[in-house]
Amino acid sequence: MDTLLKVDSLSGGYAKEMVIKDVSFQIEKGDFLGIIGPNGSGKSTLLRLMSRVLTLQKGNIILEDKDITRMNLKEFCRKVAFVPQDTLINFSFSVEEIVQMGRIPHLKRLQFETRHDFLITQNALSLTDTLYLKEKEIDTLSAGERQRVIIAKALAQEPALLFLDEPTSHLDIGHQIQILDLLKKMNRQNNLTIAMVLHDLNLASEYCNRIILLNEGRIFKEGSPKEVLTYQNIETVYKTVVVVNKNPMSSKPYVVLISGDNICPRD
Amino acid sequence: MTPVLKRKILLLFIILLLAIIWGIVKGSVNLSLTELLLKENRQILSLRFARVLLAIVAGAGLAASGIALQAILRNPLAEPYLLGTSSGAGLGAVLAIIIGVYKIYLPLAAFLGAALTIILVYSLARQGNKVPMQSLILSGVIVSIAFSGIIVFLISTSGNEALHGVMWWLWGSLQVYDFKLFFIVAAVVILGILAIFILSQDLNAISIGEEEAIHLGINTETIKKILFLITSFITASLVCICGIIGFVGLIIPHIMRLIVGPNHKILIPSACLAAAIFMVLCDMLSRTLFAPLEIPIGVITAIIGTPIFIVLLKMKQRVK
Numbered sequence: 001m002d003t004l005l006k007v008d009s010l011s012g013g014y015a016k017e018m019v020i021k022d023v024s025f026q027i028e029k030g031d032f033l034g035i036i037g038p039n040g041s042g043k044s045t046l047l048r049l050m051s052r053v054l055t056l057q058k059g060n061i062i063l064e065d066k067d068i069t070r071m072n073l074k075e076f077c078r079k080v081a082f083v084p085q086d087t088l089i090n091f092s093f094s095v096e097e098i099v100q101m102g103r104i105p106h107l108k109r110l111q112f113e114t115r116h117d118f119l120i121t122q123n124a125l126s127l128t129d130t131l132y133l134k135e136k137e138i139d140t141l142s143a144g145e146r147q148r149v150i151i152a153k154a155l156a157q158e159p160a161l162l163f164l165d166e167p168t169s170h171l172d173i174g175h176q177i178q179i180l181d182l183l184k185k186m187n188r189q190n191n192l193t194i195a196m197v198l199h200d201l202n203l204a205s206e207y208c209n210r211i212i213l214l215n216e217g218r219i220f221k222e223g224s225p226k227e228v229l230t231y232q233n234i235e236t237v238y239k240t241v242v243v244v245n246k247n248p249m250s251s252k253p254y255v256v257l258i259s260g261d262n263i264c265p266r267d
Numbered sequence: 268m269t270p271v272l273k274r275k276i277l278l279l280f281i282i283l284l285l286a287i288i289w290g291i292v293k294g295s296v297n298l299s300l301t302e303l304l305l306k307e308n309r310q311i312l313s314l315r316f317a318r319v320l321l322a323i324v325a326g327a328g329l330a331a332s333g334i335a336l337q338a339i340l341r342n343p344l345a346e347p348y349l350l351g352t353s354s355g356a357g358l359g360a361v362l363a364i365i366i367g368v369y370k371i372y373l374p375l376a377a378f379l380g381a382a383l384t385i386i387l388v389y390s391l392a393r394q395g396n397k398v399p400m401q402s403l404i405l406s407g408v409i410v411s412i413a414f415s416g417i418i419v420f421l422i423s424t425s426g427n428e429a430l431h432g433v434m435w436w437l438w439g440s441l442q443v444y445d446f447k448l449f450f451i452v453a454a455v456v457i458l459g460i461l462a463i464f465i466l467s468q469d470l471n472a473i474s475i476g477e478e479e480a481i482h483l484g485i486n487t488e489t490i491k492k493i494l495f496l497i498t499s500f501i502t503a504s505l506v507c508i509c510g511i512i513g514f515v516g517l518i519i520p521h522i523m524r525l526i527v528g529p530n531h532k533i534l535i536p537s538a539c540l541a542a543a544i545f546m547v548l549c550d551m552l553s554r555t556l557f558a559p560l561e562i563p564i565g566v567i568t569a570i571i572g573t574p575i576f577i578v579l580l581k582m583k584q585r586v587k
Contacts, residue, residue: 015395053481074484082482089475090341091529097471104472105484109465112532157483 002029004161004193005050010059012049013217018057019045021217027161032187033195034204036228037214038238043197044165046214050195051082051163063161077105081154083164087146089138095149096134099124102156121156128152128182144175151182155192162186164196168203176200180207201255205229206247213237229253272533275526279540283323286547290319293551294558317443319547320453325441325509326519326546327539328456331463332498333516334531334538338474339491340400347502347516350407350495354414355384356506360436361421374448374507377436381503384410389495397488398495438563439512441550452504459501460539466490467531474529514568515542518576525579545572 005027013019019042027033035043048054050061061068068076103117125131128148154162168176184207186192198204204211205225213221213228215237221228231244241263247254292300294315303312332347359380360373391406392398443449469490472480480487523538549567
């Protein structure tokens, strides 16, 4: 497999606090990578460093042989798109206008969208099953619809790599599966590489081919769901007792949470 | 652009042309267009024409700045004077009168007051390399309140008769006193509007979120700084020639968002047109309603603007 993004001894974070400390890993083409870890372990910070919202302090991030800090921001955004947790928009843009904004990295200033851009926008709308919403205003949609529209906008960027920061955390289980199934389809059919921060360990296990477990700004464990999601790893990092079972359908690891009352003292 | 939008913009153009003609013909003395073109009335024609032009420039400039600030602050209540331009200009003018500078330097004093206030507001809000939007709004509001207080204090304690002339500064007037100054201001404002229009795509992206814009390849911090500079120049130059004209920069962008939608590529030109029409008509009313007395134009914009806005808002709510 070819490497799409290479993170090499990366450190960075905010002015006063180095959140990510000396992290190295690679994202291969076609990966569906999950980034998990407890609150404050640096998941979102890592994603924001890789998507150039934050500037890195040490190390390198190489996207297809190019140092991302040396790339023009628009050029970078033609390759990499980002879907945040939730997007609140104060202005009544129509769904179609929002998705069309995904074409901005491909357009010059003042250039109106061409027929080609229009087709890509329509395609992104139909892939995410939001075509029927296109006349609607973004601030009238439900959370699930809105998230599909934001994903459509990211797809309209025609990226090779898509970052998502807990894209399902505000959604019910039906909508969670809907979004992740959609991403899996994009991953398989369109060869879109995906790297995503997830809170839900079982969703990560079910969908990701590779998982990175972060702890206190460092990689604690990296590998397949089976390798990473062991009860030892989870208990050490999350400091809570779990039982790891198998999902009866997919035979992927399934993490069962145990309430404090049901833990019998071992001695 | 859809045919419907094209028709709306064309319609605005036609209304503006009609408003210009109406604004020139109407006045304390009513003269027909053919009479105005006579040689002996040349003076009246050029004065009225300059006034109408200033109305257009001021309206368009205030609307474009309002739109830009609303987008970068992601706050629909932002208006061009939010960063303290108005109170700064007022204070500059009042101080100049008290010190006793020549009247021709008053616009310069107002401009300096506005510019220095914006710099003050900006540096109060700055945190390192970034300018958090919330602190910018807050420091703008606080500086404005403080300066307004000082203005009222100075006016009420000073016996200087000239200070009563400051009234027009605080409510606005489109009388053109100095043609050279008018041309300079018009040039600054028109260039500023063009620059804002060139950034309309960036404004679209920033109005859905600062980080969102970065993910679309926009250098948000740089664009924000450029836009603050442009809007400050526009409002400071306008304030020094026609005083403070409230409401236009807040309400016209809102009304046009309801009519043509929030896409800045279309919103900016159509709001500029609509604001120009609105100002030409308001100025005509300010001159003719109680002629030969002139009512400050800021009073008219507030009294007319509010009901129009409420009606449109209610109509829009019913559609939803």
